[in-house]
Amino acid sequence: MINFLAKKKAARRCRRGELPDTVCGYINAFSGHSDLQFPVGDVRYVVFDTETTGFDTSRDLVISIGAVAINALHIDVQDSFEVLIRRDNVGEKDAVTTHGLLCKDLDEGGEEQESLDAFINYVSTGVLVAQHADFDVAMINRMLHRYYGFELFNHVIDTASLAKRLEKGPYFNLAHKSGEYRLDMLLDRYNIRMHDRHTAAGDAFLTARLFQMLLAKAEHAGIRTLKELLLT
Amino acid sequence: MPSNTIVERVAADLTKYPPFDQLDAAVLQDLAQSVSLSYHEEGEVIFAKGDSLKQHAFMVMKGAVRLFDTIDGKEVLVDLCDEGDVFGVRAVFAQHDYVLAAQVAEESLLFELPVDKIKHLLETDARVSLFFAGAFARSVEEIEHTLSEAFDVGQKRYSEQSYNNFLQNETLEVKPVTSVITCPPDISIQEAAKIMSDSHIGSIIVVSSENHPLGIITDTDLTRKVVAQPGSVKDQAVGTIMSTPVYTISDGKTIADMVLLMVKTKLRHFCITEDGSSGSPITGIISEHDIIMSEGNNPAVIMKAIMQATDQDQLKEQRDNAESLLQVYIGQEVATHFISNIITEINDAIITRAIDFSLQELEAEGTFKRPDIPFCWLSLGSEGRKEQLLRTDQDNAILYAEPPANQAEAVHDFYLALGRKVTGILQHCGFVVCPAEIMASNPEWCQPMSAWKGYFSKWIVTPEPKAVMHSTIFFDFRPIYGESKLAAELKQEIFSLIAQNRGFLGFFAKNALQNPPPLGFFRNFLVEKSRNHANEFDIKARAMMPLSDAARVLSYELKVPEYFSTVERFKRLGSLISGMKDLCSEAAAGYEFLMRLRAVNGLVNNSSGRYIKPETLNKIERQTLRNVFSTIDKVQKTLNLRFQLDYFRD
Numbered sequence: 001m002i003n004f005l006a007k008k009k010a011a012r013r014c015r016r017g018e019l020p021d022t023v024c025g026y027i028n029a030f031s032g033h034s035d036l037q038f039p040v041g042d043v044r045y046v047v048f049d050t051e052t053t054g055f056d057t058s059r060d061l062v063i064s065i066g067a068v069a070i071n072a073l074h075i076d077v078q079d080s081f082e083v084l085i086r087r088d089n090v091g092e093k094d095a096v097t098t099h100g101l102l103c104k105d106l107d108e109g110g111e112e113q114e115s116l117d118a119f120i121n122y123v124s125t126g127v128l129v130a131q132h133a134d135f136d137v138a139m140i141n142r143m144l145h146r147y148y149g150f151e152l153f154n155h156v157i158d159t160a161s162l163a164k165r166l167e168k169g170p171y172f173n174l175a176h177k178s179g180e181y182r183l184d185m186l187l188d189r190y191n192i193r194m195h196d197r198h199t200a201a202g203d204a205f206l207t208a209r210l211f212q213m214l215l216a217k218a219e220h221a222g223i224r225t226l227k228e229l230l231l232t
Numbered sequence: 233m234p235s236n237t238i239v240e241r242v243a244a245d246l247t248k249y250p251p252f253d254q255l256d257a258a259v260l261q262d263l264a265q266s267v268s269l270s271y272h273e274e275g276e277v278i279f280a281k282g283d284s285l286k287q288h289a290f291m292v293m294k295g296a297v298r299l300f301d302t303i304d305g306k307e308v309l310v311d312l313c314d315e316g317d318v319f320g321v322r323a324v325f326a327q328h329d330y331v332l333a334a335q336v337a338e339e340s341l342l343f344e345l346p347v348d349k350i351k352h353l354l355e356t357d358a359r360v361s362l363f364f365a366g367a368f369a370r371s372v373e374e375i376e377h378t379l380s381e382a383f384d385v386g387q388k389r390y391s392e393q394s395y396n397n398f399l400q401n402e403t404l405e406v407k408p409v410t411s412v413i414t415c416p417p418d419i420s421i422q423e424a425a426k427i428m429s430d431s432h433i434g435s436i437i438v439v440s441s442e443n444h445p446l447g448i449i450t451d452t453d454l455t456r457k458v459v460a461q462p463g464s465v466k467d468q469a470v471g472t473i474m475s476t477p478v479y480t481i482s483d484g485k486t487i488a489d490m491v492l493l494m495v496k497t498k499l500r501h502f503c504i505t506e507d508g509s510s511g512s513p514i515t516g517i518i519s520e521h522d523i524i525m526s527e528g529n530n531p532a533v534i535m536k537a538i539m540q541a542t543d544q545d546q547l548k549e550q551r552d553n554a555e556s557l558l559q560v561y562i563g564q565e566v567a568t569h570f571i572s573n574i575i576t577e578i579n580d581a582i583i584t585r586a587i588d589f590s591l592q593e594l595e596a597e598g599t600f601k602r603p604d605i606p607f608c609w610l611s612l613g614s615e616g617r618k619e620q621l622l623r624t625d626q627d628n629a630i631l632y633a634e635p636p637a638n639q640a641e642a643v644h645d646f647y648l649a650l651g652r653k654v655t656g657i658l659q660h661c662g663f664v665v666c667p668a669e670i671m672a673s674n675p676e677w678c679q680p681m682s683a684w685k686g687y688f689s690k691w692i693v694t695p696e697p698k699a700v701m702h703s704t705i706f707f708d709f710r711p712i713y714g715e716s717k718l719a720a721e722l723k724q725e726i727f728s729l730i731a732q733n734r735g736f737l738g739f740f741a742k743n744a745l746q747n748p749p750p751l752g753f754f755r756n757f758l759v760e761k762s763r764n765h766a767n768e769f770d771i772k773a774r775a776m777m778p779l780s781d782a783a784r785v786l787s788y789e790l791k792v793p794e795y796f797s798t799v800e801r802f803k804r805l806g807s808l809i810s811g812m813k814d815l816c817s818e819a820a821a822g823y824e825f826l827m828r829l830r831a832v833n834g835l836v837n838n839s840s841g842r843y844i845k846p847e848t849l850n851k852i853e854r855q856t857l858r859n860v861f862s863t864i865d866k867v868q869k870t871l872n873l874r875f876q877l878d879y880f881r882d
Binding site: 066073080 | 234236241265267269271273294
């Protein structure tokens with residue numbers, strides 16, 4: 001309901017010309033959009049990952065976003081996305097090196113706002129999928145909020161929660177043994193060979209492979225529609 | 233714009249397997265961009281027989297997919313695809329439905345490759361089109377000539393090159409080139425290219441001010457690193473594109489050393505420096521070309537040395553040289569028929585000389601007086617068929633004209649003594665004795681015409697399966713030395729014996745069918761991959777013999793008088809039997825492939841090459857082998873039909 005009101009409000013601001021066209025394309029795509037009854041296989045999923053300067057959602061910054069879509073249950077390489085965001089004030093902070101991004105790369109990245117616009121237009125009404133999605137969504141939302149005063153309208157699926165639900169049932173407390181649901185552990189368990197860990201696009205691609213396998217598992221669990229998959 | 237990281241990841245996966253390992257980077261990127269990945273659980277059906285074609289072909293990236301046909305309600309497994317295998321290519325070539333079904337045998341990740349992209353690749357890249365044509369033929373019965381076409385193309389490329397090399401190069405010197413053209417590292421690429429073209433050389437050595445080698449620039453570097461680059465890099469210093477470091481050696485390396493070094497390092501140029509290290513001045517250069525053309529490795533020179541040899545040690549030395557020549561040829565991918573012709577010439581020359589030496593010795597010893605009854609030395613089995621690349625067992629015999637009864641014993645004694653001397657020399661040269669003692673040193677196989685006719689008459693008139701099996705190598709006799717008229721007479725006698733005893737051909741053909749091709753070979757191999765079970769595959773018995781046996785039967789049926797190899801037999805048969813042209817050329821190409829595979833395996837393992845570990849084969853070899861098995865199957869079905877062997881069950 002809150003989401004519905006927020007969409008209305010944002011659409012109204014678009015009509016009044018209070019938001020730029022680049023963003024309104026994203027907002028208007030949601031008008032009349034209702035996909036909850038869609039079969040799981042008919043939905044466009046956007047599996048994404050962000051790399052950030054740290055893990056504090058109120059202070060740290062996004063330095064890159066990578067994503068790949070799953071269309072008709074196929075990972076669609078053509079429908080993929082990757083941006084680096086220019087950060088002038090990022091020093092030699094640890095996160096920068098663990099992500100494998102050099103300062104030089106970041107200097108060549110795009111402006112933050114431009115990159116954000118490109119990302120939301122790429123995502124459009126797709127269902128967002130990420131490993132520990134709360135964090136990545138919060139990072140994107142903070143940018144959206146700062147520039148435009150609204151947040152993502154998309155449905156979100158967290159692969160860690162979905163894996164846990166499919167393996168242990170819907171009422172298992174994820175807080176227990178959460179280590180088993182780290183991306184490395186999941187990839188290992190699902191026999192997905194790791195490569196490119198710690199670049200946003202590389203992680204997104206691996207997460208997409210994982211999600212694809214989870215969807216097959218979900219089918220066995222009797223999950224047919226997006227609504228059932230989202231457990232809403 | 234799709235994500236670069238992901239496209240590169242997919243490209244890296246594609247490039248692990250043929251034919252995508254051959255693509256240019258840009259083409260590969262473009263293909264990778266269009267890939268989509270699907271995940272399938274065990275038992276899932278990808279497509280069923282009769283389904284309309286999809287818009288993409290599939291490549292297995294992980295897992296396994298079984299392709300099967302359904303005949304009379306029963307599933308018949310046609311193929312099992314594992315990592316790197318492409319299937320469903322019918323979508324690229326045909327208009328109608330799938331003729332096979334594809335089902336996931338093991339949880340799989342598939343790459344789906346759009347048909348239009350593949351079609352575009354087929355038009356632009358001959359290697360890719362050959363590959364897909366092969367994959368297509370494998371899954372569809374109606375197109376059958378792919379293999380032979382593929383081989384024709386391959387051979388044209390290699391043989392032209394090698395023939396030319398021989399004709400042009402009669403230089404006997406093996407010395408390194410000492411007038412090395414060098415340049416300093418700071419001159420421009422353009423200047424270096426000019427020096428190379430002015431002095432007609434394919435490479436230039438970049439040296440320091442003290443004349444120490446720093447790097448090398450070759451034609452390939454110029455095309456790959458300069459021409460292929462966008463923008464102008466010609467003004468850059470040669471130091472930026474040279475291959476470095478250069479492999480340095482000291483002077484005085486033997487050809488054998490160099491061949492080994494070339495095989496090991498996969499390099500084509502070696503620098504000779506004063507002390508052999510890169511920290512001393514350059515004195516010369518040896519290129520691949522020099523090595524191939526060098527004294528000991530030139531077939532003409534080997535032949536000459538054999539003809540001028542004065543003792544058996546020299547013969548042995550030349551046969552060893554022939555082996556290193558073989559190694560170079562195999563490495564150079566010289567056409568197999570060309571290699572086998574040369575090795576046969578050399579072997580024949582060695583036998584001829586061995587006989588010369590033996591006759592001289594017998595004369596000098598004076599124990600036996602040489603009769604004026606002519607004889608003919610026969611090579612049998614694979615040597616008789618001119619197919620011996622690596623040295624294997626000796627199989628030979630002596631046939632001599634009918635002596636007057638009162639001289640019979642003396643003549644036999646003489647030729648037996650000759651046979652013993654010759655086989656002894658051949659053994660010294662590395663041809664081991666035949667365990668079944670089918671050699672001219674065995675009194676049984678050193679006989680006058682009447683006895684030989686008697687042997688063949690016994691095999692042909694009263695055939696008996698076991699005897700037929702053991703006699704096949706005799707049917708491949710070929711005259712090497714002496715009166716070849718005797719061999720021709722024997723052959724005519726065999727033809728007329730066969731004409732009077734048609735039943736023999738049935739036995740002969742049945743013998744050719746005792747080894748059905750292992751169509752399920754790779755399937756079993758795949759199933760056993762987890763068991764750490766190293767099965768060795770007998771390429772001679774399971775793949776080569778079925779083909780050489782079939783060619784022999786048909787050649788005798790059709791009275792082919794020449795002393796042919798299996799490949800030559802198939803080529804002739806193709807023109808003699810209507811409707812078998814394609815199958816015969818396919819079989820000929822397949823047999824050449826097997827000869828080569830065996831020789832490579834033998835060289836690597838220092839053995840006869842007969843037993844192959846399937847896991848050592850690369851993807852292309854495996855695919856080709858699979859195609860050869862299906863050719864063998866077709867050849868055997870044809871034989872079965874032609875001789876109506878189903879009535880022959882024992």
